Amino acid sequence: MKKFLLTAFTALLAVGASAKLNVVATTPDLASVAKEIGGDKIELTTLARPTEDPHFVDAKPSFIVKLNKADVLIHGGADLEVGWLPKLIEQARNAQIVSAAKGEVRCCEGVKMLEVPQELDRSKGDIHAAGNPHFMVDPENAKIVAHHIADAFAKHDPANQAFYLTNSAKFMTALEAKLDEWQAKLAPFKGQQIVAYHNSWTYFAQRFGLKIELFLEPKPGIPPSPSHLADVIAKMKERQARVIIVDPYLSRKTAETVARSTGATVVDVAQMPGGVKGTESGYLALMDYLVNSMAKAFGEKK
Amino acid sequence: MNMKPLTLWKSFSMTIGVSALVLGATATQAQDTNQLNALKQQLEQMQSNFDRVVRDQQAQIEALKKQIVTMNEPAQTPAGAPGVAATTAPPPPLEKTWSPTDPIRLGKGGTYADLGLVATFAVGGSTADDIEGGTQLGGHDPNQNGFTIQGVELNLQGAVDPYFRANANILFSVDSAGETFTELEEAWLETVSLPWNLQVRGGQYLSDFGRINTQHPHAWGFVDSPLVSARLLGPDGLRNPGAKVGWLLPLPFFSELSLGIQDSQGETAASFRSSGHSHGEEEEEIPFGYRHADNNRGISSVTDMLITPRLATSFELTDSQTLVLGASGAFGPNNSGSGGDTMTQIYGLDVYWKWKPANAHGGFPFVSFQTEAMLRRYELGAFDWQEEADAGEVPIIDVATGLPAVLASETVTDYGAYGQLLYGFRKGWVAGLRVDYVNSEEGDYEKMDLTFEGDTLGRDPQREERWRISPNLTWYPSEFSKLRLQYNYDDRREAGVDHSVWLQFEFLLGAHASHKF
Numbered sequence: 083m084k085k086f087l088l089t090a091f092t093a094l095l096a097v098g099a100s101a102k103l104n105v106v107a108t109t110p111d112l113a114s115v116a117k118e119i120g121g122d123k124i125e126l127t128t129l130a131r132p133t134e135d136p137h138f139v140d141a142k143p144s145f146i147v148k149l150n151k152a153d154v155l156i157h158g159g160a161d162l163e164v165g166w167l168p169k170l171i172e173q174a175r176n177a178q179i180v181s182a183a184k185g186e187v188r189c190c191e192g193v194k195m196l197e198v199p200q201e202l203d204r205s206k207g208d209i210h211a212a213g214n215p216h217f218m219v220d221p222e223n224a225k226i227v228a229h230h231i232a233d234a235f236a237k238h239d240p241a242n243q244a245f246y247l248t249n250s251a252k253f254m255t256a257l258e259a260k261l262d263e264w265q266a267k268l269a270p271f272k273g274q275q276i277v278a279y280h281n282s283w284t285y286f287a288q289r290f291g292l293k294i295e296l297f298l299e300p301k302p303g304i305p306p307s308p309s310h311l312a313d314v315i316a317k318m319k320e321r322q323a324r325v326i327i328v329d330p331y332l333s334r335k336t337a338e339t340v341a342r343s344t345g346a347t348v349v350d351v352a353q354m355p356g357g358v359k360g361t362e363s364g365y366l367a368l369m370d371y372l373v374n375s376m377a378k379a380f381g382e383k384k
Numbered sequence: 385m386n387m388k389p390l391t392l393w394k395s396f397s398m399t400i401g402v403s404a405l406v407l408g409a410t411a412t413q414a415q416d417t418n419q420l421n422a423l424k425q426q427l428e429q430m431q432s433n434f435d436r437v438v439r440d441q442q443a444q445i446e447a448l449k450k451q452i453v454t455m456n457e458p459a460q461t462p463a464g465a466p467g468v469a470a471t472t473a474p475p476p477p478l479e480k481t482w483s484p485t486d487p488i489r490l491g492k493g494g495t496y497a498d499l500g501l502v503a504t505f506a507v508g509g510s511t512a513d514d515i516e517g518g519t520q521l522g523g524h525d526p527n528q529n530g531f532t533i534q535g536v537e538l539n540l541q542g543a544v545d546p547y548f549r550a551n552a553n554i555l556f557s558v559d560s561a562g563e564t565f566t567e568l569e570e571a572w573l574e575t576v577s578l579p580w581n582l583q584v585r586g587g588q589y590l591s592d593f594g595r596i597n598t599q600h601p602h603a604w605g606f607v608d609s610p611l612v613s614a615r616l617l618g619p620d621g622l623r624n625p626g627a628k629v630g631w632l633l634p635l636p637f638f639s640e641l642s643l644g645i646q647d648s649q650g651e652t653a654a655s656f657r658s659s660g661h662s663h664g665e666e667e668e669e670i671p672f673g674y675r676h677a678d679n680n681r682g683i684s685s686v687t688d689m690l691i692t693p694r695l696a697t698s699f700e701l702t703d704s705q706t707l708v709l710g711a712s713g714a715f716g717p718n719n720s721g722s723g724g725d726t727m728t729q730i731y732g733l734d735v736y737w738k739w740k741p742a743n744a745h746g747g748f749p750f751v752s753f754q755t756e757a758m759l760r761r762y763e764l765g766a767f768d769w770q771e772e773a774d775a776g777e778v779p780i781i782d783v784a785t786g787l788p789a790v791l792a793s794e795t796v797t798d799y800g801a802y803g804q805l806l807y808g809f810r811k812g813w814v815a816g817l818r819v820d821y822v823n824s825e826e827g828d829y830e831k832m833d834l835t836f837e838g839d840t841l842g843r844d845p846q847r848e849e850r851w852r853i854s855p856n857l858t859w860y861p862s863e864f865s866k867l868r869l870q871y872n873y874d875d876r877r878e879a880g881v882d883h884s885v886w887l888q889f890e891f892l893l894g895a896h897a898s899h900k901f
Binding site: 133135136137141144146147150165169172173175177180181295304305330331338 | 862
């Protein structure tokens, strides 16, 4: 017991001694931007796993401990984490990260939210009052997020302000260069149809001039029914839609069934770096993968 | 700061460069030209290094300037209009202001409190003729053949001010006799942030004992309350006005120690200063312990209050497996018998394990196991049925004397456990199995030869051994509705075996509060 206490105490001291900014990000996409900006000056923890449905993360008690020690909490806001984050914050006993506190970074602020419902009606499925929360797949929004994060880091750790701002500027420059490249790559496929499982790709489609109008699930959060799928298949044939995208946590089997009857290609996609193999290194790698794999799928079908 | 080390390094490298020159100058005469060339080379290299540093710095200064321009960009820049890529400055945060034409919303962000309503109903039947308080011990369990309103619960929660948040759960229902009643399930305020990782909650709240007690019925995995919690904590659970302080231990894993102090009386503290009866229930013919709870002892010290300590810890076994362990206690006075300082102690251990893979969709698939074991030591107070007989009541008779029974004070021990396994096998579908067991050590009063209205009394029906096995299947059409079919196989040793089938249906309107793990 004595030894245990001693170890615990040493661990505590070690935590106290590292003057790094303690940052918790709810999802890996936000975390990857935080990493670009914070570098080795931050201690970064990500709550959701990259392959996980970000709406349904368990409010594990271990997260309470992480949030309790956080200087900065980076979350998407816009109800993405509404099913699990509020309860964790309530138990975290950390005034730094509660709503509107200095350490709370609500990334959706300043993002032009799409699909904000005119009226709230759950007969339309589980719609989000604040609009579609999957905004990070538009690189322009990633820039807004980078801006928020750099701002928060600089405020919390003024000694490293220049470091954070430089990194943020570097990230944005890289992102801009990449964005031109991505747009060029997808330009030949402007106006093409993509079929998605869940409505989480609106921002991506809008940025790159693609059309996502058909979804394998009939309404957000409602599982696909055979009659709905039959309808989707008919519409896909009519609209010449030949690419179906599937997130790692959604049923690839359903997508494959639909692909078989339409001759479409199933493309594995993810909103989170690490959600698909080869995208572990961060946001740019993820967007690279998304653009390349979609361009490839479109190219094959020409 | 980046600049400082760079400047330092610059002057350092220049110093080295100059020293090298001086050294070179004094030593030349004696040295051959080779060495001079080497030094020249070194100097050139240093100069080029220096140039590179300056260039890098210049680049960083440019980047910073750009960043400053970006950040100073006035707020009127419209947020990146679609298609028109705002290539330079990311739009500054826009706070959407409310305008009179906007719809008024009840829900997150639209009001100062989140408002939600959960209504739970059951329909079904049982072979038992004593469903309410017989096969079904919970106060919100299905209570009759036909339909039962298990509860219509209104929940309000939100931040009070920067210092407190608050929560209220008000339950409306109609009992088996058709009487409408309202219950204040919970209404408390809680601190947002106190020093030393403390958190204080005050008001009416569910005592921090085990797992099932702090969950509202709509969050349970089964139609009804486990037997052990209904029998030992009370049909409506353990909740009362009070205050508790919770301390998040400064450890690398989750570990919380809490201590609550609450009033010890009333039907929501059934094992303490309570008559033991829940709402809508008729006074039973034969009371718990074969004696009345008439000891109106009041409160004279802190130990007359209900004290509930709890320790809960949690570990991540793997990336997809979480374990939560808890130990709880509930200590306080009871009012058994007609006098004395009789006390009750309840101890509980709970384990919760959950597996959910890294690619779960909508929370599925998952497997969870939850078990709680409880033990109660209840001090029965001395009781003389002669006094009741004198007051005109039909007394319990001691056959040995033929007179109204004189019951001595004694401490009786009750215990039990339940274990429940839930398997979310596909999105929206959960199969469950629960096993309940309760029993007790036979008390001295149960060994006496007692009769009531000519019937021989044996084991106390409220302490008898019994089993129950409950498989069920739940379908969640969405997060906001639920249909659950459950079968209960009940084995009460004296009353025999009973079969019950219940179909539960539930809807949720408004805000859906996130659930504790």
